[in-house]
Every structure is written in C-alpha cells, then in structure tokens.
Amino acid sequence: MTEAGNLVERWRRHLALDRRRSTHTVRAYVATAERLVAFLEEHRGGPVTTAMLSGLEQADLRAFLTVRRMDGLGNVSAARELSAVRGFLKFVGGEDARVPLLKGPRVKRGLPRPVSPDEAVALAQDIAETAREQWIGARDWAVLLLLYGAGLRIGEAMGLTGAVLPFAETLRVTGKRGKTRIVPLLPKVREALEQYVAMCPFAMERDEPLFRGARGGPLSPALIRRAVQGARGRLGLPERTTPHALRHSFATHLLGRGADLRSLQELLGHASLSSTQIYTQVDAAHLLDIYRNAHPRA
Template identity: 75%
Template sequence: MDDRPLPLLFGAHLARDRRRSAHTVRAYEATAARLMTFLSGHWGAAVDRGALGKVTAADLRAYLAQRRTDGIGNASAARELSAVRAFLNFAGGEDAELPRLRGPRVKKGVPRPVSPDEAVALAEEVAEDAREPWIGARDLAVLLLLYGAGLRIGEAMALTGADLPMGETLRVTGKRDKTRIVPLLPQVRAAVEEYVRLCPYGPAPAVPLFRGARGGPLAPALIRRAVRAARVRLGLPERTTPHALRHSFATHLLGRGADLRALQELLGHASLSSTQIYTAVDAAHLLDVYRNAHPRA
C-alpha cells in the first residue's frame, strides 16, 4: 500500500493517469496540500481521505476566503477552486458527491486590459486543459509570447525553427513585412524551450515552430477556441481574447513608465497614433483606481 501523503498521490495520478504537465502537477499538489493544512486547522483535527468526503460548500468558502487574504485575484481563485474539485474527486472516487460552490465572477463593464494575474491564470488554464502535455506546453508558449512579448497571434504562428534557439531578443516580422526586435523574458524563453523539448515533431528552419496535433501548422482558431473555453471556466469577461493579451502587454508597460516611442517600436506600429490609444486606456484604468480608492471621489 502506498503510504505517501494524499497530495503526492494526487500528483502521481495527474501525471500518470491524466498525463498532465509537470507545471500542473506541481500547482495542483500545492493546492491539495494547502487545502489539507487549512482543513486541519479549520476543523481542529487530522484530515484523511474519509474526512475529505465530508467537506462542505461552507468549508470551501472559508478556504477561498483565506486564499483571498493571500492576495489572489478572481482568476486565480477560480483556478484554485478547479484544483480543489479535482483533488476532492480523486480522494472520494469518481462517484463522490462534491459540494456545490459557484466560482468567483468578474464584473462586466467598460473594456479594460487583462490584469497580470488574469493573463497568467488564463495561459496556465489553457495549458492544463490540453489533451497532451506537449500541446499544453505549446499553448502556454504561444500565449506567453502574446502577453510577455506583445506579439500578434499571426506573428507567433509565423515563427519557424530558424528562430531557435531563442535568446534575450527575438526578430519578429509583422504587418507589411515590417521587422522589429522584441526582448524576451526568461519565463517566455523557458516556455518555448519546454514546448520544443516535448513536441513530437522536430523543428526545422523552414517549418512553422508551432504545430498542430497532426504535425501541420497550428491554426490560430485553435488557440482562440481554447482561450474562449478557459475564460468561461475562470469567470473572465468576453474581452479576454488572445489579442487582449497583446493590448495588456502594452498597457502594463505604459503604466509602469515605458516611453511611448519605445512602445511603438515594441508593438510594430507604423504610426505613433496607433500607440497613443493606450494612453487613454491607461488613464481610464487610473480613473477607476481613483474612484474606488479616493475618499472624496
């Protein structure tokens, strides 16, 4: 009999039976361990497999409330709840009755950039829902290129094996065959490298870097479809699209002091007027912060 702790058994199940990525296994194991630690203090007793079958919606609400105090946002809370449900289902078996608890909702309103928390949660949720580990790694790499480097989805699809190995910068060919150099964060490079390592189709200089399940070029529609499904699960608004990740890249840089001309170069805009739209978006975001926080607003 395997006497490893339940979170580790859960992780082994995800890796062996569900073929989840190493990233997903680590994240879900961590959630399972957090839940058991919380319940032990919440109930004042040790938690075993049998006790997990008695978890109520009120217990889960209390757990999520504690996680909120850790600073997680709506998207992360929704992913946490998804992991908790998977763990409780594992502990109780396929026929287990799970407590019903609706995930957090995002208020609808004027379109705003996707927050950093939402962008990362979205990319990870898409990757975790993939049917094969290499496909999950592929989708994660694509979405991080959009959010972490400001690429258009068509620009990401146009990358080939000739762009490997990726260094600290990447040459991108955009609209009207205009080229630009964009910096690559270590996390983005690591995601691409992991995809290349897992992909069953070896890279070649004249072949698209991102491949479909049968080895052909990856269709952008597949990424858009995966994002649509993930944003529903996370409770994110309809404005959360692949292209919104590029908008968020621009807005977050501008909000942290990036020069407008430099941002124009990073985005590959032909004219500065195309880039200036982000000044209005960022001002609108600041106005929201003011209205919500200022005592005289």
C-alpha cells in the same frame, strides 16, 4: 503517511516531474490540495480517501469555496483555487475521473481595461493544465506567454518557424505587411519556449511552423482562441479576456511603467504612432478606475 497525504505527495511529484511546472505553481497547487483535504476532513467528519475525492459533489466544492472566500479570497484567486482543485481531482480519479461542474466566480465588469498579470497567468495555467497531452499544454503556455510577455499578435506567433532556433535574448517577428521587428524575450518566456520545443514530438525544421497542431501541421489560431474562451468561462473572467487582450495588456503595462510611445510603437510593430496612442487612453481609464476604488473622497 495517510492516504490523503500520499495522494497530495503524488500530485506534487506529478506536477514537478511529469508536467514540469514551475516551483511557484507546484507550491500553489499543492497548497490548494492540502487545504481541500483539511476542509473535507472537517466537512465530512473523517479521513479523506480516494473514494471520497472521486465522489465529491457540487455542494462539497461550493462549501469549500465559501470557506475560502470567507478567508478573503478575491474573484480571480478563487477561480484559480477552483481550477487547481479540478486538476487535483482529475489526477486522483484518472481517466475516468468525474469532476463536479461548478462555475467560477464572476469578475466585476467596469471600464475597459487590460487583463491583469494575475488574470493572464491564471488563464495560461488553466489552459496548460487542461490540455489533453503534456506537450500541448507546454505549447499553449508558450504561445500565451509570447502574447503577454512579448506583445505578439496571435498571427505573428503562429507565423514563427524553426528558423528562430536556438532562442536568444531577442526574437525577430514578421508583422503586418511583411514588416519585421525585434522584440526582447524575457527569461520566463524563453524558458517556456525552450520547454515546448524540448517536449514537442515533431522535428523542428527551419522552414516548418514552430507551433504545431496535434497531428504535426501548423497550429490554428482558432484553437488558441477556443482554449482561451474555455478557460475564461472556467475562471469567471470577463469576455474581454481574449488572446489579443494579452497583447493590449503588454502595451498598457509597459506604458504604466514608464515606457515612451516611440519605443512602444516599435515593440508592437505599429506603422503609425496614432495606433499606439490609444494605449494612453486605456491606461488613463485604468488609473481612473483605481482612483475611484481607492480614494476616500472619490
């Protein structure tokens, strides 16, 4: 096996065993590393080594992204590709890794619309991958999946305690004005929560916060907001991509799939149906955007 091949294989094992990433994520990130190696072999005209990868410049990554864009890669996918490349280079270089700074492609702005599923997943993956410790990455991944997969407000997620353990198919959430509601937990969301709990170094007491900060205290919503802001910049996502936007996306996507307003009102914990009706306007704007971009007479 070549030196580059050995590095890619070690990257695969690191993602699967150390970081415990999903099979899909491991496959996607390894494929990106393999594409980068193949590109550099031709671009640099020789075998790829650890020293070469550790000494890459902005121009090298820019050339790689240009080739990928010529393959038809869209803005969000290109940003995810760049994020995976950064992760691979950081792994190769270790603690002293010097990864070239390069802004990701900008996502075209249009009418206000929800964060797409691809954008939501890319955001959560980037934040998890760049966390300073594995359990913190698992924590942030679980928090963001709760916002997008269960429609929680960030304050509601931070308000969960060890009393919710063990996780079941539903979760009892306390919202505004102390109102409680039951939300379903999708298998992927429950899996992310269970993985975080298994990796968290602090005991999960019934009356203690479920989500902990680095020193064991309650996790501050500001940390999640800052993490989202950083990932948003790295991935080239628009400023509308915030933790609360993930909750909006949850609602809009459900409505687009046929959920009725009353059910959506219960899932979101809205006191008034009028608060929920705003999502019909957002969904209509999103559909109009799709129509204008796709219809030949638009």
